[in-house]
Amino acid sequence: MPAELEGRRLSTVLMSTLGLSRRLLRRIIHEDGFFLNGQPVRLSAIVRRGDLISWQLPDESPSIAPEQMPLDICYEDEDVMVVNKPAGILTHPSARERTGSLLAGVAYYLQKTGQTPHAVHRLDKYTSGAILFAKHAHAHHQLDRALRQGLVHRKYVALAYVQNDIPCGVWLHLVDDLAINPERPSRRIVVPEGKGERAITHALPLARTGHMVLFAFELETGRTHQIRLQMASRGMPLVGDRDYPYSVARKPDLVGRAGYFERVFPHQALHAYQLSWQLGENGPRKKSWARVPEAMERLWSLSGGMDTMEQWCERAAVASPTNDNRVTLDME
Incomplete structure (x- = not known):
């Protein structure tokens, strides 16, 4: 002491x-x-x-039944583990889907140590990438506080349909108020300022092939469907996103390719490639990477993209919206 x-x-x-x-x-x-x-x-x-x-930490029992499944573990220590979630499975069970979640798979993996996983955050079912799990209640409490204090950071990469010639290498600053869609409660809509929750996204166009642009994203807020809705509302929907398509922007598709890019991939082409966190206010800063799914890499390559998405992620990881030039991209 x-x-x-x-x-x-x-x-x-x-x-x-x-x-x-x-x-x-x-x-x-x-x-x-x-x-x-x-x-x-x-x-x-x-x-x-x-x-x-x-x-002595008390014994814990998992809140769900453990299920055996393959796990792509990106990082692990005595307190936490980071898992690369595939697109198509839930982070944790929902009211409709009680089995097959990543949380159940991590619970099975931790059975041998007697530890119980706690999901610190989540990703949409059809978004892939790094998910942080605490292995015990104390680590979960610390990470929950860290999340609220802005000490847990996620970086994303995505493919988007873009008609206009936006410059690559310049950060776009996206600011909107988002609210629940009253007609479809599982979706979100953009509402006038002061009528919803503020969403702030920094988007960096990295490279382009035709009308497909590779973006990197950093978030200041963590609203539901934030990246997907803010991009679609500006006429730059993510490739494969049927929930927030080009029509959200409510303007004509002059190129006429929006429908193709909605169908060319089975789900939104969005991946959380990097996760950093701090366990406790004085704890060391830690970082983990989640490899881009092969299907996204293949789409980028077959579409004529130069260099791999992994290589672009490495470059984006050292870019910062606070230090680099950026422009504010408002909705038209």
Whole structure:
């Protein structure tokens, strides 16, 4: 125990300094799981310089039935793991689909260690890429706080149908208010400022082949379907996206190719290629990559794209919308 914490209650040190949640504190104390210098202790104890505090995390049971499935694990340590989610499976079960989720697959994988996975965030069913899982309740609490504090960052890459000649290498700044579509609650719509939740997206056109443009994205907010809707509303829908097609922009398709790009891929061509996080406010910054799906690479290559999407992701990873030039692209 460092000198600056001397004289404080153990409960204060555990919550404010080590980031344990009140709920977890109650569970551990119920099982007599806190120790001061190797001896059981109450939370009201006063800590002294040089004290050694330890605790035993309570056992957890997964909230869903574990299911065996192949996992593309990008990163793993004693607290977290990052899995490259394929397009077509849910992050966790829904009311309609109770089995086959990635969470169930991770729960099966962790059975051998006695740990229980907690999904820190999610991706749409038909979006692929990096998903962060906490292996225990304490890590989940820390990462949930980190997510709210903006310490968990995701970077995306996508293919989009673009008619006009936008310059590559210049960040586009997309700002809208989004709300639930009253006619289709599972979808979102753009609404006037102040009528919905603010969505801020930074989009970087990387390369072009014909009317297909390879984009990289960084998000300031994490609204449902944010990238897909904001791009479609500006007449740049993602390739394969039937939920947010070119018609969302409500303007004529002068090139006449929108329908083709809606059908050329079985789902939206969107992938979360990089994930970075920090476990606790003073923890080290960590980063993981999720390889672009082969189907997206093949589409880009067969369409005449130069270099691989993986190579473009490596270049995009070092670009920053805060340091590079950018323009604001409003809806027409």
